[in-house]
Amino acid sequence: MVNEISTTVTLAAEYNLIDGSQEYAYVITGANYVAGDPLFVNAAGANFHLQAGSPAIDAGSAVDAPNNDYEGNPRPVDGDGIGLAIHDIGAYEAAPKLSLSSTTTPDPVEATTKVITYTITLQNSGGITATGVAITSAIPNSTTYSSGGFFDGANVVWTGLTVAGNSSTSVSFRVSVTPPITNGDKLINAISASSAEGITASISANTVTVGVQSVYLPIVLRNS
Numbered sequence: 001m002v003n004e005i006s007t008t009v010t011l012a013a014e015y016n017l018i019d020g021s022q023e024y025a026y027v028i029t030g031a032n033y034v035a036g037d038p039l040f041v042n043a044a045g046a047n048f049h050l051q052a053g054s055p056a057i058d059a060g061s062a063v064d065a066p067n068n069d070y071e072g073n074p075r076p077v078d079g080d081g082i083g084l085a086i087h088d089i090g091a092y093e094a095a096p097k098l099s100l101s102s103t104t105t106p107d108p109v110e111a112t113t114k115v116i117t118y119t120i121t122l123q124n125s126g127g128i129t130a131t132g133v134a135i136t137s138a139i140p141n142s143t144t145y146s147s148g149g150f151f152d153g154a155n156v157v158w159t160g161l162t163v164a165g166n167s168s169t170s171v172s173f174r175v176s177v178t179p180p181i182t183n184g185d186k187l188i189n190a191i192s193a194s195s196a197e198g199i200t201a202s203i204s205a206n207t208v209t210v211g212v213q214s215v216y217l218p219i220v221l222r223n224s
């Protein structure tokens with residue numbers, strides 16, 4: 001950051017972001033710089049992550065750039081969706097942030113359950129769209145594949161998905177239960193996801209325990 005320059009100098013501003021300093025016209029020369037509000041998430045709160053649309057996204061240089069950002073996340077990531085992974089200017093690389101969750105229908109799965117539908121939700125809590133997303137789920141033990149997604153003989157797979165920033169998408173598949181299952185049995189499957197930006201998420205052992213959920217009613221004491 002340059003706050004004040006008292007003499008006329010030649011300042012090369014290659015691959016930097018310049019916000020509000022171009023009034024000193026004699027100072028700035030160079031090319032490959034961007035200008036404007038960097039669109040930090042919350043600069044006043046020292047949160048210097050970049051919002052979508054920041055001019056700093058994909059505007060940095062790869063020269064001597066580290067392979068990870070300040071948080072250890074991989075860089076560069078394609079942040080503007082044009083298919084080129086380029087470093088961002090600044091401490092943090094704007095990227096999708098993926099996480100997985102899974103639910104079943106019915107819930108709970110009981111010993112008498114014949115068919116289970118698994119619904120997998122992929123959340124992108126980053127500001128950047130995740131493209132080329134693939135989701136892969138193994139078939140849980142004690143079940144056989146029935147429908148949904150593409151079954152390759154071992155896993156159910158979905159490919160070519162797009163998940164916008166701060167949104168989610170859900171996919172589902174159905175399995176038939178291989179009897180017998182009894183209360184306490186655990187149905188376990190591994191689920192993973194990846195995007196073209198090189199972002200991944202996984203649940204190594206998604207576990208559904210067979211059994212009726214307990215319902216606890218309150219006890220009310222009343223003087224009669």
Ligand SMILES: [Ca+2]
Pocket residue numbers: 057058059076077078079080085086087088093094
């Ligand atoms: Ca980038």
